[in-house]
Amino acid sequence: MSNSENMFRWDLDDAGIVTLTMDDPNAPVNTMNQTFQDDIRATVERLEEEIGDGSETPIKGIIITSAKKTFFAGGDIKQMSKATEDDAADMFNMVEDMKASLRRIERLPVPVVAAINGAALGGGLEVALAANYRVAADARGSKIGLPEVTLGLLPGGGGVSRVVRMIGIQAALMKVILTGAQMNPSKALATGLVDEVVAPEALLESARAWLLGDSAKATQPWDEKGFKIPGGDPKNPKFAMNLPSFPANLTKQLKGSPMKAPRLAMQAAVEGAQVDIDTALRIESRYFTELVTGSQSKNMMQAFFFDLNHAQGGGSRPLQADGTPYPKREFKKVAVVGAGMMGAGIAYVCAKAGMEVVLKDISLENAERGKSYSEGLEAKALERGRTTEEKSAALLGRIKPTESYDDLADVDLVIEAVFENTELKHKVHAEIEAAVPETCILGSNTSTLPITELASHVKREGDFIGLHFFSPVDKMQLIEIISGDNTDPAILAASLDFAVAIRKIPIVVTDSRGFYTSRVIGTVINEALRMVAEGYSPAVVEAAGRQAGYPAPQLQLADELNLKLMEKIAGETRAAAETEGVELDEGGVPALVEAMLHKFERPGKLEGKGFYEYADGKRTGLWSGLTAELREELGITPIAPEDTDIQELVDRMLFIEAIETQKCVDEGVLLHDADGNIGSIFGIGYPAWTGGTRQFIKNYDGGVVVGGGVGNGGTGGSGAAHPERRGVAGFVERAEELAAKHGPRFSAPESLKK
Incomplete structure (x- = not known):
């Protein structure tokens, strides 16, 4: 040898x-x-x-x-x-x-x-x-x-x-x-x-x-x-x-x-x-x-090794016409317009990455309040020994609060982070474009509004791109980059460079209402609200979310997103559907949301009352009125625990998001399975053991049930284990079973049946 x-x-x-x-x-x-x-x-x-x-x-x-x-x-x-x-x-x-x-x-x-x-x-x-x-x-x-x-x-x-x-x-x-x-x-x-x-x-x-x-x-x-x-x-x-x-x-x-x-x-x-x-x-x-x-290790290796390497390694980064990479772009100075919680968080991660940050709001007082968010984070980091006085002072020194657009004259990138309103964003983008240099990338942190429509009101449409951060920005690892119909590929490549610079995991999607992550998470929250409207115990609905492996159950998420915002987004989606002549299947959700908002005035965590009760910003338990006043108001007949199949509820949650993801693939919103898997796990909390929404379909295993047993819940009926159901064919079989029982929203898209 x-x-x-x-x-x-x-x-x-x-x-x-x-x-x-x-x-x-x-x-x-x-x-x-x-x-x-x-x-x-x-x-x-x-x-x-x-x-x-x-x-x-x-x-x-x-x-x-x-x-x-x-x-x-x-x-x-x-x-x-x-x-x-x-x-x-x-x-x-x-x-x-x-x-x-x-x-x-x-x-x-x-x-x-x-x-x-x-x-x-x-x-x-x-x-x-x-x-x-x-x-x-x-x-x-x-x-x-x-x-x-x-x-x-x-x-x-x-x-x-x-x-x-x-x-x-x-x-x-x-x-x-x-x-x-x-x-x-x-x-x-x-x-x-x-x-x-x-x-x-x-x-x-x-x-x-x-x-x-x-x-x-x-x-x-x-x-x-x-x-x-x-x-x-x-x-x-x-x-x-x-x-x-x-x-x-x-x-x-x-x-x-x-x-x-x-x-x-x-x-x-x-x-x-x-x-x-x-x-x-x-x-x-x-x-x-x-x-x-087994199936779970396949799913998790796919997501946390192969797909994560794709996302972090520039797998979705476009190439130039001659097949060569676009030159890497550096970002020394960025501007964030809108100093609310999202804008403040974006400013912090940029400053932490060593960039100079201009934090702009309508008043200096608002902008300084936005900077105080970073000051609070740094105070905690100092207390826990995770930074030094010198490093903390340097980081905070890189954030400049302002009320004037004059301070945006030399920035490399601007990220608009104002309220989710089309007219307001159009107004702000016009002001931004007039203030920044021609070389500046025009970014918008929007979670639902189509990027192409937002870009239509600026002169440099090719330089406009969606940069969707997740809250809280300092903790959430994902950034969803949305390329509009007219976005220059060079701007997309540069945006991926920016994501790497601020140590975020980027996924790339094309334009549509809600893009990928917001569109998909909306389906599962609506499904949970349907369950409540159908008479399932809210505590059981939340338990099903936890047992499925979601890091946060759906009613908790609804509180954190806020029902006011959800009602507004639902209204815009409904109006867009009517324009296209499409009829939405919303079940009892609109009536439930309307009652929570306008009858009981419980919009969510921000106001200290939603599906949960809160004390000093912390959840203390589900609102008792969910099983009393709300049911009486909407005429909901409770479903008894012995008639509740937890696995059925779990499958409804997992399948509704996977099916919507398949629609995103069919419509060209998702171009890579890796972006779908990483976006669903890191952005909207799809259970890690599934490997993400795309992997859940491709490697479906009907033998995996909650609680580790065969069948679960009161009846064990359709929620029982079916180990013979495997892969796409097994997924389609279970989807059609759910569709027959709960409606066509669960019917597998034709692309899967083929």
Whole structure:
């Protein structure tokens, strides 16, 4: 075996230390691909042969490090995403084979140290965990952790079994495995995942120093006689008393969502803690295999790896006519017109990205009030130690409140963020265009108003683009970029550059009323309001939203969006439909909204009363009048709990959004599935386990039900599990079933039936 054939470069020095440098010749990063599996097996065989029993070997210790910028990128997601239930046996054997190599490394009679030079996530950390000692370089951007649960998986390369034995069951689950936390080296040290953090240039020297020092040990703690898991194991009476709270807390955290990975990760940890390390590793492999060959991991890998890379990597960035990329554009100074909550948030993220920001409103007092939002955020960041006085002062110094358009004379981009009213926006855009330079991009933060129509009132229509931010802007990662009919592709490319500069995840859509995200979220909120109007208990409707996996249930969302705005948007949509000769199917929603607004004066969270009651801006519970006064006002007959099928309600929510997304695809509003998936998860809270609205259709699995059982709720009828329903055909079958029962809005579009 020559070194050129092996990704583990072998260097033996005069002190008897072998440095194994991982450097996959066929990939930009090291992953647990076939090359790794073959080469680690061959390397282990060579180590065992040359070391023997350790008595006469020149090898005194081993350093595992990497020649790449990262230490090790983890599992081969392309390979894993293709695994099906038919591949279960092969997948299990492959994982077991790879883990056997790591196990052989940690049982060598000489000490092994992992010199972690950069990011070590998932499988990367699992390689390091097989060493006796871990030294991490304090490299910029380096992340250490086990994020598998965020991809619908669990750490299957020994991560669960070893971390449980290193820091205890509770800490392993709550701090590392179930959170999927990606920690900087210092946090990883505090958590107990690494043993030492050093400057990058001192990494190999520190690794050698440990190997040559008195504390170097070749035996893992869990291989020593009498080893006990920190904090106890399930056989320990004190620990056993607290064990029932683990699944209870997880259920509370998941809110009934059908997400499998956290549950199986907990089972692997608890079951594995009751047996020896080798049996624990096998238990872990079985649960990993179940997840990696199932539908949820496919969905989540598609969304959070492939689709996210598409969005963040410029997958929707247009090219010039000759096929070359547009030159990257820099933004040094931007203007935000409208200093309300949205405008204030946009100003903050721009200033945080290092841009000069002009925050304009009709009065200086209003503009300064908008800046105070940033001041509040920075005060909290200082309090929590997330920034310094110097950095905070510099950030706030970049925001200039003003009432004068004269301050917009040299900006690169302007973002209008005034009230959602067409006439007002036309007036403001005319004022903006007269004040800014010819090179300035004209952006509008609108959530529903067609961009082409807004652009028709400016001279430079080609420079006009929609930049739809989500509230609160400082927390929400998504930005929806809307290209109007006349938007210049160069402006779209530049807008994507802006999104990257302010660290947002961009999706690109074409123009229509509501674009993509607002249009789709409107369908699910309306569906929830229909359920209330039909007589379902509002508490049950909210429970269905939570159990589906939505981060916020629908009535809560309605309160946050505000019924006044919803009524206004519904009115404009209704008027547009009438103009086109289209009849809308609105059910009992308009009457319900009208009663809430004009009879009971409960518009939403902003006014402190909506579907929920509020105290000091915090929800205290659903308004009791929903099951009393509102029902009496509208003549609603309550549906008894025993006649309620939770799964049916869940399916109505998931399907109505997926079907509307398909219509967006058919109409050319969505051009890439990745934009649909990322937009639905990061923008409007579509459940992560589905992989997004497009992936939910393409990889539909009728066997997934809420609560983890077959059928759920009072009747279990049409909401019961149907594992035979798979893919687009299965989706269509269930959609037609819902349409027959609830109306044609659930009928699958012809494009799916084909």
